[in-house]
Amino acid sequence: MTIKAKNIGIDVIPPTAECNDINCPFHGSLSVRGQVVDGVVATMRMNKTVIVERNYLRYDRKYERYEKRSARYACHASPCMGLKVGDRVTIAECRPISKTVAFVVVEKKE
Numbered sequence: 001m002t003i004k005a006k007n008i009g010i011d012v013i014p015p016t017a018e019c020n021d022i023n024c025p026f027h028g029s030l031s032v033r034g035q036v037v038d039g040v041v042a043t044m045r046m047n048k049t050v051i052v053e054r055n056y057l058r059y060d061r062k063y064e065r066y067e068k069r070s071a072r073y074a075c076h077a078s079p080c081m082g083l084k085v086g087d088r089v090t091i092a093e094c095r096p097i098s099k100t101v102a103f104v105v106v107e108k109k110e
Ligand SMILES: [Zn+2]
Pocket: 017, 018, 019, 020, 021, 024, 025, 026, 027, 028, 078, 079, 080, 081
């Protein structure tokens, strides 16, 4: 490995690009802890922040069926991730970066 990416303590493939974003978990000083979830990039209209949507099924015992649920997370995305809408990503919880952002994108899946 020749790329200078910090080990963030969870089992993900670090990005190949570099960046100088202070809130990058690999190249800055942001640490991650807590929840790790998978999702899809839904919108990226903000600067360095994306909306990640996660769809999941919840079992309803009374009706013995599954219901579709979804959750949206505002996530910090550092420039080295190179994201676009529709990418499957892994996000991890971090300290609150702004009023609504407390997750950061840690992996882009091929
Ligand atoms: Zn970075």
